[in-house]
Amino acid sequence: MGAFDRRSILVGAFNGLFFALPAAILQRTVFSGTALAGVMLAIVFFAGALAGYAAARPLPPHALPHGAAAGVVTFCGAEIVYLIATRNFSEPLGLLIGIILFALIFASLGTIGAMVAVSRGARTR
Numbered sequence: 001m002g003a004f005d006r007r008s009i010l011v012g013a014f015n016g017l018f019f020a021l022p023a024a025i026l027q028r029t030v031f032s033g034t035a036l037a038g039v040m041l042a043i044v045f046f047a048g049a050l051a052g053y054a055a056a057r058p059l060p061p062h063a064l065p066h067g068a069a070a071g072v073v074t075f076c077g078a079e080i081v082y083l084i085a086t087r088n089f090s091e092p093l094g095l096l097i098g099i100i101l102f103a104l105i106f107a108s109l110g111t112i113g114a115m116v117a118v119s120r121g122a123r124t125r
Contacts, residue, residue, distance in 0.1 A: 004069060005060045012055025012070030012110070013077065020047035020078040028082060048074055048106040052113030059121050064114045071110020072103050 020043075027040030051074040052067030060066050079099060089095065 003062060004066060005058075008055045008058055008060050008066050009069045009073060012051040012053070012067065013073035015054040016047040016051025016070060016074030016110075017077045018047075019050060020044050020074050021081055023047065024078040024082050025085060028086070044078065045105075045109060047078075048109035049113035049116075052110030053117045054113075055110070056114035056117035057121070059118065063118045064111050067110040067112075067114020067117070068107040069110070071106040071108070071113070074110070075103055075106035 023040045023043035027037050027044065031037045031040055048071040051070040055066040055070035056063035076099075079102070083089070
């Protein structure tokens with residue numbers, strides 16, 4: 001992580017995990033099969049964009065990759081906590097493919113959040 005500012009990524013991931021962890025656990029356990037599961041999923045996706053926004057808000061030199069990295073760290077943190085809580089490792093190949101696909105989705109969400117932070121930072125200066 002030579003070109004990355006670790007502090008920015010960790011701050012972004014912490015902000016994203018603040019929303020993603022409780023929402024992911026509730027979505028997959030308590031609200032499973034209800035209408036609120038979709039709301040919790042939307043909150044988890046919002047957390048990925050929020051992580052990218054928070055990582056890029058101090059305007060590091062490469063803001064968009066910082067946002068993408070914060071989004072991926074947010075997803076990985078929430079997924080690890082969920083896997084530990086549920087102990088569900090039934091199909092490892094499917095789990096790996098799902099993790100890769102959702103990591104790409106969260107990288108995209110983090111990049112979108114970083115784009116918003118950069119555009120807001122450019123307007124205020």
